[in-house]
Amino acid sequence: MQAEIITIGDEILIGQIIDTNSAWIAQQLNTIGITVKQVSSVADDSTDIIVALTLASGRADLVLVTGGLGPTKDDITKQALAAYFNCGLRRDPAVLSHVEAIFARSGRPMLDLNRQQADVLDGCEVLFNEQGTAPGMWMVHKGKPYVVMPGVPFEMKHIMQERVLPRLIHVEGRRPLWHHTVLTAGIGESFLAEKIADIEAALPPHIRLAYLPKPGFVRLRLTAAGKDTAALKAETHAIAAAIQQRLGEYFIADEDTSxxxxxxxxxxxxxxxxxxxxxxxxxxxxxxxxxxxxxxxxxxxxxxxxxxxxxxxxxxxxxxxxxxxxxxxxxxxxxxxxxxxxxxxxxxxxxxxxxxxxxxxxxxxxxxxxxxxxxxxxxxxxxxxxxxxxxxxxxxxxxxxxxxxxxxxxxxxx
The missing domain is CATH 3.90.950.20 (CinA-like)
Incomplete structure (x- = not known):
């Protein structure tokens, strides 16, 4: 199964905030055998959002969307989604009650804009958000699931962990992956590649090696795909051991750490x-x-x-x-x-x-x-x-x- 992540917000495109949501979502999907095919960031513009959804539907089996679910006029994700899915919006009583309770506890007046937080797509399954006022939504369109979540990171993570991942674990088409990371230091990427060239050349087709350099360090990530996770772990462990023996003092750790x-x-x-x-x-x-x-x-x-x-x-x-x-x-x-x-x-x-x-x-x-x-x-x-x-x-x-x-x-x- 392949997924695409779409993050929505002008603040991402102008560099005002860094999109950490996509990286976190991709990590979570990877652990359950769902591959992220592409990550897209689009502006708070209905046309751009619809185009992004259309392109994603042709590339991926699963589409995840974050951002633009707030109560202000610049948050237009729900309206764009309604146009894309050709559906209306309905006010969900349970979500409205939750939003009202939040405002009552804080002693703040509740505006009509705040009530609109309870508006969800017709035909969607509400992904309840205990951490905030904007609910997530699970929508199936032409047989393909779309997961819509708020852009606030801790709210998005809550919905993913409590509502989305437990459901995705049971979908068909997942391909188990195993990652084994090796940390090296004191050697440049090109010299490192030359030292282990024969080990890399001998890798079987189902195991890939990636070089992840940063100043002073290079991480080597072995990615193995297959049905038997235990066998994948054993294979990558043996390869990591060969790399360790070859690199000597440049080999720092047989794990993803600092x-x-x-x-x-x-x-x-x-x-x-x-x-x-x-x-x-x-x-x-x-x-x-x-x-x-x-x-x-x-x-x-x-x-x-x-x-x-x-x-x-x-x-x-x-x-x-x-x-x-x-x-x-x-x-x-x-x-x-x-x-x-x-x-x-x-x-x-x-x-x-x-x-x-x-x-x-x-x-x-x-x-x-x-x-x-x-x-x-x-x-x-x-x-x-x-x-x-x-x-x-x-x-x-x-x-x-x-x-x-x-x-x-x-x-x-x-």
Missing amino acids: LEALIRDRMQQQGVNLATAESCTGGNIARLITALPGSSAVFEGAAVTYSNATKKALLGVKEETLQRHGAVSEATVREMALGAQARFHVDYAIAVSGIAGPDGGTPEKPVGLVWIAVAGKQQVVARKHLFGQDRAINIERASAAALFMLWQLLNAEG
Whole structure:
């Protein structure tokens, strides 16, 4: 079975909001063996909505629509759907009672616009929305199901989880899929592909390999299709094991996770803790770690030492070191790492100093030059990196490289 997702709203097309609904819906459908063939975003325009529905009906066995079900004049999805299905709207008593109860609890006056939230398509099955005022609708048109849901993410997710997915599990035509994800770091996508070229070439027709790169990391996703899920799991596990053996230190995890999450778990297991001293990354490494639940068990704190004065005052970097080698140097990041280790009383410390850009580079120290040091229980390791011209990407790549160096040192000293 193949599905198409249509998201409706001008705010998506002008970039005011990011369409997270489609990604989440696609993940849920994938887990039950329904493939998403296409995702479309259209404006709050009746003609555009009808055209999108018409095209989707020719491509997919199932159409899911989100957005445009609110009470204001720009929310025209129901009217466009009524025109497409050639049906009217009816006011559903149960939905109206639910909307009235919401307004009564909040003590707000209820307008006629709010009552219109209870208007649903003639012939549809109402998908009740306990989390909001806009109900979902399940409509069958020319033998094909259409699922219509509000665009508010938590309301859409509630309807999908409580009303839609339990029903879709029983439809015919689903093709079980199994995904096995491998996390790699410290190696570029092209070099990675070359290293495992023979493994990829030997994959059977029912297993596909996808490369999912981001600065500093590449995820490898094995997708297997077939009727026997247990057999698919065994096959992809064996392939992942072969990839792990081939990649060695570049192989990080046999699961879909993040390096910072693995570091948190490893440090908890080893009973060690961490601090960061950041210059060009501006606290981004600390942000990545503290975004994780449970990070307080291993993370003590961070010093964002952007100027030479703060490097000296907060981390104890020597004036002589800065004068002789400069802020962006191996000597400076080593002293930054050791200073953070001492000041925060931690087992491990990361230090980063570089020229993120777009300005500030010289022929000797160009934009993209970053020095990283990691102080551990037994040693301090430092490494020079030369990234590109983009400031945001340089910060992201430096953060990833620093975490990878910490991971390597944890493994070496653990």
